[in-house]
Amino acid sequence: MRLNITLLSLIILLAFSWSATAQNYALQMDGTDNKVGIMDSEELNPTDALTVEAWIKAYEWPSSVWAGVILGKQGTNPDKGYCFTGGENGKVEFTVSLDEAWSAVATPAILGTDAWYHVAGVYDGTTMKIYVNGILQNTTDVTGTFTPGTGVVMNLGDNPTWPGRFWNGVIDEVRIWNVARTGQEIQDNLATELTGTETGLVAYYPMNEGEGDTIADLTGNENTGQLINMVAEDWVTGFEPTTSDVGVLGIASPSAVGSGFTGTEAVKVEVKNFANSPISTFDVSYVVNGGDTVTETVNTEIAAFETYIYAFGGTIDLSGVSEVEITAFTTLDGDSNMENDTVTEVISPSLNILVFDETRHNYGSYGQTQNRTIYMPENLDAYSQVLMHADLTCPSGGCDPWDQPAKISINKNAESWELARYITPYGIACGDWTWDISDFRELLTEKVEWESYIQVWGSSGWLLTLELEFIEGEMPYDAAHISKLWCTDNWVYGDPEVSYDFDEMVVPIGANTNAAKIRMTMTGHGQGNTDNAAEFSEFTHHIHVDGVETFEQHLWKADCNANSCSPQNGTWQYSRAGWCPGQDVQPWEWDMEGHFTPGVPVALDFVLADYTNLLNTGYNSGSHTEPHYRCHSYFVQYEGANNGTEDVFTATSQFSGYPNPTSGTFTVVGKVEPLKEISVYSIDGKLLHTYPVNLQEQFSIDLSVYSYGIYMIQAKSENHVGTIRAIVQGK
Structure with a gap:
């Protein structure tokens, strides 16, 4: 404690006097x-x-x-x-x-x-x-x-x-x-x-x-x-109140994402005001590969505790350079903390960005949540797809023994967006999971805060490796816009005091929107209740469009015994409400074709099957836990569709396919009419094989003959044509 301190100005400047002989x-x-x-x-x-x-x-x-x-x-x-x-x-x-x-x-x-x-x-x-x-x-x-x-x-x-x-x-x-x-x-x-x-x-x-x-x-x-x-x-x-403190958080540009540097790379630096008072004038500098120092003055006011990405004037020529070291630093008269003034980063552009590298999650000193900031390009127009790959391995003390939900999210503009979900296996290493996150591309620009959460209650936990893959090529549309629908990690199910009807959402439709879909990740949890809900209960829910029951969700994963992550301990082979232990959860997608008009808002309602849990009290978090759903859903709108919109869907309202991802057999289901024909295309549109189908409700094809990657499965019935994006993984 600093003795004899007098506060002079409501801590805005935290200026004070004190006795030179005081202990501190x-x-x-x-x-x-x-x-x-x-x-x-x-x-x-x-x-x-x-x-x-x-x-x-x-x-x-x-x-x-x-x-x-x-x-x-x-x-x-x-x-x-x-x-x-x-x-x-x-x-x-x-x-x-x-x-x-x-x-x-x-x-x-x-x-x-x-x-x-x-x-x-x-x-x-x-x-x-x-x-x-x-x-x-x-x-x-x-x-x-x-x-x-x-x-x-x-x-x-x-x-x-x-x-x-x-x-x-x-x-x-x-x-x-x-x-x-x-x-x-x-x-x-x-x-x-x-x-x-x-x-x-x-x-x-x-x-x-x-x-x-x-x-x-x-x-x-x-x-x-x-x-x-x-x-x-x-x-x-003892304490020394911070009166002025500005520092560098990171190098925002050039980005590490890409196949190489260009001759016109912008230099951007993220700075932060760590003090209690606004600042408006200070210097920021950078040095590239030990060369000359470039210094400019920031004249923008930055509020207390806020950050600001400063773009230097002009560009630098990095063509032909594979790796660059950039040091950035701030200079402010009276800065009371020099420890955070300087950042040095080595940037080597790549189309594969490692977000987490065997990062430990546990219920202990490491924690269930891990975060990392990555500075992305200003836009992702040069990439036809953005894929995300994940693997789980075991720490030295062994993997956690339980199947628990886990998710990958980003924090953007003070909002959290769940990109993907998976369920940890019973005590063994698993992975080789892939999600297509291209729909989120407008959020995956500039500063992106990545967050990994694994619900784990043991001290051992998991090691997560997460990688982004950027596939160069023309986008299948001119623009994509994503907005939230129903997003919750705990929608209580079966309690008479909690509605089984999610709130109706009215979504503005852009005047230039010519394709749209609903994207939903949904899993059921809780057991020991009536019908063993919601983990082990089989229900069918519905989405209403403008008051009309339009889409069906049969929330049941019946192929857990075919999971490539095996053998596990526990009940890994049992069917569950939308998930299997040791497996990724791929999103449901419903094509809005014919259900919207450009420029006219659309009303969406998600109605769960009628269900009452007769044991909705006395939860003991062991044999009897409250039934609930984890639901994160989005509305995606596409403009232009210059290359067609078929390849932005992994499922349609007429067809579905499972398991997805797969390392072998892939089953296509005609949800409305029997199937007539199935064709397999490469990601660049090349026809690989066509299967005639004799009006069967489902038909299985062998995708193990193809190498790792994404393939477009076109399904035809008497009156419908739809495309499912299938992910083929290694065995």
């Missing part, structure tokens, strides 16, 4: 085993209201926001207490137990590394709030009664119940109150030493000892903290 210490924790232990006491278990404050400086953010504990007083069986944590590229989260269940509020990813921030979490009985440097970042409404952490010790730098969530950085000036502090009170006192006698203050650790193996609680409650696995060198200089 904090505790540095290594993210490995350092922590402070504090015994449980009645004062540390508020029941009506709570405020937790601290000054923090992170050296590194863990991949999950709960994985870096600033202050932890959480217990379980039942869930009780509270905690303050940080991770996920600069988020902090405040969590409390209400009615023996966790509720949380988090900031966006706005904090940097190697810089001081004041963080505060507030619970007042009906709302939770979280502040950074006295500025409110987020609020959430809550209900329920606070469940105090009685009987649970408190840790600074780790979690007492789930150990191993260590803080990698510095902690200073920890305060706990049994009242809900207002934003103004937090602002007025965040940089001011307290006496320890303030109303509502139940624990106060200024950490000014500078030596020894304990920290004192300056309130009269005397809840002394014991340093654990720490040495004298862990006493470091």
